Amino acid sequence: MQLAVIGTGYVGLVAGAGFADFGNDVACVDVDEGKIARLLRGEVPIYEPGLDTLIAKNTKAGRLSFSTDVAGAIRNAEVVFIAVGTPSAADGSADLSAVYAVAETIGKNMNGFKVVATKSTVPVGTADQVEAIIARHTTHPFGVASNPEFLKEGDAINDFMKPDRVVIGSNNTRALEVLRSLYDPFVRTSDRIHAMGARSAELTKYASNALLATRISFMNDLALLAEKLGADIDRVRKAVGADPRIGPKFLFPGPGFGGSCFPKDISALIHTAHAMGHDLEVVRAVEEVNKRQKHVLGSKVKQHFDGALAGRVVGVWGLAFKPQTDDIRESPALTLIEDLLEAGATVRAHDPQAIENVRPLFGDRVTYVDTMYTAAEGADALALVTEWHEYRRPDFHRIKRLMRTPSLFDGRNIWDPEDLRALGFWYTGIGRG
């Protein structure tokens, strides 16, 4: 099938390369000339494991191309995917200006029947708006569909190539048929295509993210209670997750959830509900708990040093909002660093992939180090924010020798408190003392 994917960010690139790998001809287009220039040079502008290989393979096979010619890609395509950003507007709603701009361009370049599928996460009712915008410019037939994407960064290729479900929402039967045949090869083992109306598909995406975020905020809130009660949240997590009705995933307490999606999608969902006169109380609490949680690590460090961090050096391990990505959007590490700097600390930060994305934010107010152990040199505290593999079993003897005061703040509960205390460290985690 001839496809156009508009927007070459995390979703557009993974989807474009994934569709091409299944034999489709895919034109990935973007208005960002710098990004397209890098892609044309064979560089991948984001860090996502396996993406460089998948792009190289499909570009070489002639199935995947990159360009800034959005109009040309639309004209050649049978299916046009909209995969542009939908960031938070100032009032917390989703900013749909990029989606609507693309809809205009599609409308102006219609030359026969096309399916227009929105992969971007968009509020309920957006498909109707997209349809209305396109219809203003053309008399050619077309079908609009909502096709939300569920991939997670760091494991995006696997999620896209072997989806646990594909949601396609449209009131146009021809569009549903075309998308079903496009996705059939991805879900050969069982029927994992959920076809529904566009509004239900749009809401499914927000419901999924909000429910996952709810589990995390619930555990983060409970973790604070566990500390007060002298319980170990990690034991509680494992035992609670053993109930198959609950399951073990997304129950990890931590420094608060970040990323480009949970925070903005929750905010947008609350906004949508509010506009309909409905107060989504649970989701509002999820958002509030998360805002508070992002300050927990900073508060713990300040409390440990009696509130005064002037002259103290704090090493920070992990800047990306999660491992296996260089994405720092809404990362809890940014809140921690702000809190530490505000309290007068000197911050030495390390991350395997994300340093260059953080550098412009704090400039020379933060020292960035190339190796993880350098962050511990002369430090009074070492705070772990992102659970990259290399931080999981470090050489603690070496760390103890390097640090001025051996105190550890384990934001992901990945280290063993008893072992570390036996080695002479002061240790605190999240919800386990």
Ligand SMILES: NC(=O)C1=CN([C@@H]2O[C@H](COP(=O)(O)OP(=O)(O)OC[C@H]3O[C@@H](n4cnc5c(N)ncnc54)[C@H](O)[C@@H]3O)[C@@H](O)[C@H]2O)C=CC1
């Ligand atoms: N990042 C993720 O893991 C996931 C993101 N999503 C959703 O997918 C959408 C895209 O997210 P990301 O890929 O992370 O965004 P991104 O910010 O990485 O990429 C968006 C791209 O769209 C381009 N763009 C903006 N306006 C354009 C226009 N008028 N014409 C052509 N290109 C244009 C930008 O230059 C940028 O390269 C969002 O709605 C997001 O919520 C959904 C699932 C997963």
Ligand SMILES: O=C(O)[C@H]1O[C@H](OP(=O)(O)OP(=O)(O)OC[C@H]2O[C@@H](n3ccc(=O)[nH]c3=O)[C@H](O)[C@@H]2O)[C@H](O)[C@@H](O)[C@@H]1O
């Ligand atoms: O809509 C989206 O963009 C995507 O949002 C999330 O994916 P992503 O943000 O890439 O990453 P997650 O693995 O969900 O992690 C989000 C945040 O929650 C945190 N988290 C996750 C799990 C957990 O148990 N505890 C926890 O604190 C992570 O550290 C991270 O900061 C969803 O998992 C995807 O299904 C969805 O497609």
